[in-house]
Amino acid sequence: MTENWLNQIKELKQAVTHSGKFHADDVFSTALLRYINPDIHVERVNEVPEEFDGLAFDIGRGEFDHHQEEKVYRESKTPYAAFGLLWRVLGAELIGEEEAEKFDHRFVEPLDYNDNFGDDYVIARIISNFNPTWDSNENSTDAFWKAVDWAEMILRAEFEQIFSRIRAKEEVLEAAEKAEDQIMILERSMPWKKHVKDLDLLYVIFPSNRGGYCAQAVPMEDGYQELKMPFLKEWCGKSGEELQELSGIPTLNFVHSSGFLSAAGTLEDALEACKRSKELGTLNEGKQPVLLNVSHGISSEWSKEQIKAAHAYGEIIDFMLPKIEGDISQESVENFIDDTVAKILATKASVVYCDGETYLTYGIVRKLKKKRVTVLGACHNLNHEFVEFVELK
Known part of the structure; x- marks a missing residue:
């Protein structure tokens, strides 16, 4: 097996890893394989059988074992362990190259680092604690599968968050194509800031979980509080009847003191607040901040x-x-x-x-x-x- 790893893993019938005491490396490797292929049979062995034609990981000194002298290193100089070696060939196919690199840096690499150098890392420590204690009668393999169940639950939650971000990006970019007057309207609330930084947008409107609609001014760049065009200064910090009388917008009921957020009872009024602020406000030309x-x-x-x-x-x-x-x-x-x-x-x-x-x-x-x-x-x-x-x- 050398390419199209994801499809091959989906069709794979069996895999082996080492027996005895388990670590986060072999546990998360097993969880990843089982996430991709729930029907795969993973067996814990002392050595890889001679006629074995499945996938061996963390044992056997093959492509997915890191115990040989010729280790594979990341650019950060962290050696790959079995989990990282599997993720290196499966990650991009599973969640896309960009997200796979982020997940490796944030989640996989710390586990690989722990496996290679023994660094204290909380997730690795939790997995290690699934091993039977010296005076326990629990079978090591039974304990291993409990740890795998926990690890798979973590991976599923992580991947669902990633897939959710990908879906949000698709919906945001689709909504951006329909935007008018530099105002984008989302049909539901979702993460959007990371996806609009290079788009010609000033405001984003979306349904509020409290009812009505929220509108936000687009920041100069993601993670940066300076806004391209805040809501009108005279509205900032106002709410209720005072704001409605001042603005002349019937259901505009709140504008944050910083001008980044407004709330209105109807979509029409949320849109009017954006249009009015664009018409009467001052565009931030992007001066260099201190x-x-x-x-x-x-x-x-x-x-x-x-x-x-x-x-x-x-x-x-x-x-x-x-x-x-x-x-x-x-x-x-x-x-x-x-x-x-x-x-x-x-x-x-x-x-x-x-x-x-x-x-x-x-x-x-x-x-x-x-x-x-x-x-x-x-x-x-x-x-x-x-x-x-x-x-x-």
């Missing part, structure tokens, strides 16, 4: 260059947090966080980068997010190498 760099020490020039290269931000202001030493009350910590957030907001920086993971930075991030400020952090791979900047939640 980035505030919050850290416990002045960041290196390399770090600043990475930030600029990743997001094309303009001026970067260093905002150094003082160290808090000795005993200090919770109230003092909260006051410090409140004061720091107030100072950050006073700079009017549209994006904040937080360097470091401490209780103080966590508190600052939490409060900035409540103010709808975009907060970034650095993402590193398992070798502690910089990968990308991601929005903190």
Whole structure:
């Protein structure tokens, strides 16, 4: 078997893996095979039978075993284990190349890293805990299948989320083709921001789960709070009869203080709010925002260059947090966080980068997010190498 792996796995009758103590590697490999082919028979053996013509993984030193000297490595230098070797040939066929790469980086690679280097990883530890204890009478193979059931449940949930995102993208792009006046209307609420960043849209309307319709202003880019064209400034923070009288739109009942969201009782009024804001508002021309760099020490020039290269931000202001030493009350910590957030907001920086993971930075991030400020952090791979900047939640 060398190509069209997905179809071959669907038709495969049997596979083998090693017996004895099991790990996340062989468990998730089995779960993946069973997800693709529920009828496949996987047997745990001490060695691969001589005449065996099925698929062997994590045993036998073949294509899907990683115990030989000539290991296969990712670009991140993490060696593939059996689960990763299977995913490498099956993932793109199963969920598409882009999603398969993301899933490998987020889910598969940490498990492979654990299997190769013994790094403590919670999912791997949970699988390991399915093994019978030294004083248990439970059969190891029975325990193995319990672990596989759990792993398959996790994979099914992960894949359904991925397929859901793919379906959302298809519906969003279809709706975008029908958009008029740079306003897109969705028939139901779904993730849309990642799919419209390169489209000529200003507003997106969709049914609200509270009844009526919501309309959102499209951000300058995904994960970034600055908007192409917010709802009218004089409407922001208003609601109910006050807003309806001010706007002249009968069922417009809410506009967020930042201008990113409005709510109306009817589709017609949600559409009117968008059209009115487009007609009377001011288009954001995409000026370079200021980035505030919050850290416990002045960041290196390399770090600043990475930030600029990743997001094309303009001026970067260093905002150094003082160290808090000795005993200090919770109230003092909260006051410090409140004061720091107030100072950050006073700079009017549209994006904040937080360097470091401490209780103080966590508190600052939490409060900035409540103010709808975009907060970034650095993402590193398992070798502690910089990968990308991601929005903190």
